[in-house]
Amino acid sequence: MLDVRKLIMLRAVAAEGSIAAAARELRYTRSAVSQQLSALESEAGAALVDRVGNRITLTPAGITLVEHTERILVELRAAEATLAGDDLEVSGLLRVGVPFGEGPRIMSKALTEVRRRFPRIEIRLVATTDSTGAGEVSRGMLDMAIISRFGVARGRHTEGLREWVLSHDPLRLCVPSSHPLADLELCSAADLVDEAWIMLPSSPLGQLTTTLCAMAGFEPQVAATVNDVGTAIGLVGIGWGITIAPEFTPADSKLRIARIPMSNLDTVRHSVLIVRDGEHLSPRIAAAIAAVRAVSAVRRAAPEPD
Template sequence: MLNVHRMSLLREVASRGSIAAAAEALYLTPSAVSQQLSTLEREAGVELLERVGRGVRLTHTGTKLVAYTERVLAVLEEAEADLQAVSEGVAGQLRTCAFPTAARALLVPALKRMRADHPLLALSMVDLEPEDSLPMLKTGDLDVVLTYGFDRLPERPDPGIERHLLLTEPLYIAVPDTDPRATGPAKLSDFRDDNWVVGRDGSPFLDVMIRVAAEAGFEPRVELHSNDYQVLLSAVQAGLGIALVPPLAFFAQYPGVVCLRTSDVQINRRVLAVIRRGSGGRPAVEAALGVLRDVSREAVARYETLVPLAG
């Protein structure tokens, strides 16, 4: 019979692209992972990986086995959720994570409520970007992760996770209030010659900026990079450039900064709670999703009033 642990190792290699990356994520040595995968191949009776240069890739059979692995792991999550519902209720451990903006605006208030409502639940939190938190969710190191996406960027399907939409918010153009265009709605194309402060290389925030600028007919001129909206807003305040920002970024006041609605290109950011497929029946996870929905509804109404809109 196939070993589920070894199957999950194969899934990790498929997800991360190499044995070395999978080993690092799982705190194992590459040789230990290779040995386990060789044993899995003997159990399966077929080759699951093939050499490509200095790396490996899944064979057709290996890809099929990963798809089965996703289904098996989801069923196991459902079984554990059912058992916990009977034996524990909202108790045990819940490991949460969010990107920094959502950690401050959504996750911290949600954890405060959960601690008051469920004193038997041990809560933990760390703030990470989605590219770091989602792999940890899939390996079982986290239980609930807050991520984000943009309506201009396609969402890659992943059978191992479930995404739950918490809120959708617009992105505004943040400019110094001394800018002569800071009087009301403006076209993104009006800012083709400005310096933009954008996300780091490889981040969805940078990708969406490039995408919407292309739709508006220009390539953004970029000198400053940061994934921290507070850094972006400080740079705008200092006159170093302009930036796209959502309402959740405005937990503090930035005198001298105003926001403009875009009239030619509409840009929205989605904030999502992500869990392992099948784990939604766990009482702690179910409770967390409910509280996060409530907190998100309240946050949309509160933060929208804090945006310093022009006009």
């Protein structure tokens, strides 16, 4: 019978692309991972990896085995969660990944309720990003994550993960309330040629903004670049420039910001909750999922004012 621990090593090598990277991820030595891979190939009776220099790719047999591994791990996690459900006192560490400019407002009320019901749960908030959150959950670095997707609610299917779409909000042009455009009911990109921009160049939102300006025939004049949409909104509020952000992105109540619909911009931001399949049955994770979804449902019905 194949050893699950060796299968996990093969899965890590497939995800990381090299034995050295997989060893770091699993906290093993490189030689230990290499030896276990060789042993797994002997047990399977087939070559599972192709070694080319320091890079490794999976053979067709290796790909098939990793696909089975994902399903095996889902069942094992579900079994562990079922056993944990027999314990009347829910406890343990809950690691929650959030993009810190947006996540805490969604998560804080939900996790406060989890803490009230299950005071022995330790909650750890961990900074993550839209591009890394799903991978961190898949590798077991986080128990759950909440991320944003622009345009498409569902990402590429990842074996071993479960997702719930929590909310949808359109993108808006954000300007100071004293700005000449603040009273417009609709704005076009062509109206923004001479404006100073707060940009998020490394994010899908920043890339979308750059594309929108290019389609209008100009390159945005950048006043500042930031990594977080909440920070961008804050800089708009103190008059540094304008930005494009999801409508429900919170802002400091002291800041006066106008959010204006834009023509030719119908992209929607989707907030998505991600957990590992099987672990969603764990009492602490199931409680958190239910609370986050309930808070998000209330928020959709009656969005909080800035």
